Amino acid sequence: MTISSDSAIFKRIFTLMKKYYNYAETEKCMDKFGFLANRDEVTQEIMNSLYIEQLMSELLNTNSIKYWSESCQSIKCLIRDYGIPNAIRAQIWLIFIKSKIGDELDIKNILNEASNYKDEELLESHSDVFRQIDLDVKRTVPNHNMFASDDNGITKLRNILIGYCICVNPSVGYCQGMNFIAALLLIVFDGNEEHSLMGLIAIIDHYFPPHYYDHHLTGVRADQMLLKDLITCMTSDNKLHFNEQMLEEITNALSLN
Amino acid sequence: MLDSSRQRMAGGQDQKWQKDAADQNFDYMFKILIIGNSSVGKTSFLFRYADDSFTSAFVSTVGIDFKVKTVFRQDKRVKLQIWDTAGQERYRTITTAYYRGAMGFILMYDVTNEESFNSVQDWVTQIKTYSWDNAQVILVGNKCDMEDERVVSFERGKQLADQLGLEFFETSAKENINVKSVFERLVDIICDKMSESLDSDPTLVNAPKGTRLTDNPMPTNSGCQC
Numbered sequence: 303m304t305i306s307s308d309s310a311i312f313k314r315i316f317t318l319m320k321k322y323y324n325y326a327e328t329e330k331c332m333d334k335f336g337f338l339a340n341r342d343e344v345t346q347e348i349m350n351s352l353y354i355e356q357l358m359s360e361l362l363n364t365n366s367i368k369y370w371s372e373s374c375q376s377i378k379c380l381i382r383d384y385g386i387p388n389a390i391r392a393q394i395w396l397i398f399i400k401s402k403i404g405d406e407l408d409i410k411n412i413l414n415e416a417s418n419y420k421d422e423e424l425l426e427s428h429s430d431v432f433r434q435i436d437l438d439v440k441r442t443v444p445n446h447n448m449f450a451s452d453d454n455g456i457t458k459l460r461n462i463l464i465g466y467c468i469c470v471n472p473s474v475g476y477c478q479g480m481n482f483i484a485a486l487l488l489i490v491f492d493g494n495e496e497h498s499l500m501g502l503i504a505i506i507d508h509y510f511p512p513h514y515y516d517h518h519l520t521g522v523r524a525d526q527m528l529l530k531d532l533i534t535c536m537t538s539d540n541k542l543h544f545n546e547q548m549l550e551e552i553t554n555a556l557s558l559n
Numbered sequence: 560m561l562d563s564s565r566q567r568m569a570g571g572q573d574q575k576w577q578k579d580a581a582d583q584n585f586d587y588m589f590k591i592l593i594i595g596n597s598s599v600g601k602t603s604f605l606f607r608y609a610d611d612s613f614t615s616a617f618v619s620t621v622g623i624d625f626k627v628k629t630v631f632r633q634d635k636r637v638k639l640q641i642w643d644t645a646g647q648e649r650y651r652t653i654t655t656a657y658y659r660g661a662m663g664f665i666l667m668y669d670v671t672n673e674e675s676f677n678s679v680q681d682w683v684t685q686i687k688t689y690s691w692d693n694a695q696v697i698l699v700g701n702k703c704d705m706e707d708e709r710v711v712s713f714e715r716g717k718q719l720a721d722q723l724g725l726e727f728f729e730t731s732a733k734e735n736i737n738v739k740s741v742f743e744r745l746v747d748i749i750c751d752k753m754s755e756s757l758d759s760d761p762t763l764v765n766a767p768k769g770t771r772l773t774d775n776p777m778p779t780n781s782g783c784q785c
Contacts, residue, residue, distance in 0.1 A: 478645055519652055557622075
């Protein structure tokens with residue numbers, strides 16, 4: 303991957319680079335973890351991530367998914383190597399989420415319903431879902447600020463899960479694992495409930511294969527089999543020989559954790 | 560943030576895997592499962608035993624996870640491969656697949672949670688359905704440090720265990736009460752059952768190898784036909 307030689311962009315990147323990383327040519331060169339490093343590699347890495355950031359902010363202004371998929375092969379390569387820059391991750395995710403779920407669902411209303419569940423009959427018929435969600439929200443990411451104490455992060459997490467599992471997709475209901483996805487979305491979206499619920503719907507109902515979290519865990523188990531096959535392929539010419547049952551057990555555990 | 564959390568998780572798995580694969584120094588390998596309703600303390604119990612640690616900040620187990628610990632019992636090095644399972648009913652399709660080949664079960668309920676106690680019979684049925692006949696089971700009433708919130712008495716636990724023909728312990732992963740004893744007792748009764756089987760059917764000595772990660776020669780036969 304080479305950096306665009308477009309001089310205007312290049313200049314702006316260089317300015318940003320100096321600003322963010324306080325990178326002076328005469329100083330010792332360190333990577334982002336503080337290790338002494340090869341100057342060229344570090345420069346390349348910083349340039350690449352700034353380049354992504356730059357291009358993405360420009361793309362965000364155009365706000366067009368079509369533009370993304372058709373003309374951004376070079377960005378795709380960069381993202382696969384360096385990830386989406388943290389500063390704009392939420393914006394990027396939201397564009398994709400919105401493109402998946404459209405605007406048929408009244409997210410605000412769903413969250414409102416979820417936070418005011420009083421209907422005894424519903425509470426009764428979904429008692430298992432409520433019980434499991436209430437058990438899990440307290441033990442999802444207890445080592446993160448937002449969810450550490452009885453803070454509103456936990457309440458938000460609960461609303462999102464109830465919103466999805468009871469209001470949006472009651473046939474799937476709640477499955478352990480959704481709690482981690484919802485919490486991660488809340489972290490990325492800086493506590494924004496609406497965006498996080500939209501993200502959860504997009505991931506489970508649109509990005510995942512169908513029936514991922516259904517009552518037979520159809521999609522989860524398909525994933526496990528795929529992982530096992532991949533590992534079998536990758537280790538077939540290797541000196542490692544796996545006992546078949548053990549391999550299955552370990553890959554199944556890995557795919558879920 | 561995403562990368563680092565992924566790395567942390569992957570790192571943990573790698574370590575376990577390497578340790579498991581590298582440590583060939585044992586006489587027997589026993590596969591043990593911890594089962595029971597959601598939130599009774601299965602993960603805490605395992606961490607207390609394997610790492611001697613406790614935190615109230617454990618996360619819910621998705622699907623299944625495992626730890627390995629080697630113990631000395633009756634002059635033998637016994638490697639325990641201990642599987643920690645998700646309690647949610649939906650994951651039973653996945654967890655019951657692990658019952659096959661398990662030599663011991665720790666069936667856990669929470670003494671402060673009546674429902675988890677009422678589910679014990681259900682779990683016993685699961686074991687009978689999916690595991691081999693000689694699997695040994697210990698019934699464990701966890702969280703016995705929470706006396707104020709207790710709703711299941713020691714006597715009721717003991718009585719149920721007697722009815723079901725299981726050994727019984729009350730434990731606390733938090734206060735480290737009886738955790739080690741449960742595992743030691745389980746290893747002992749598995750060993751007893753094993754020598755019983757060997758006595759009655761000597762061909763078992765040449766039985767297929769037990770659950771193992773690699774095809775390297777075994778130090779000693781696992782002696783258990785699963």
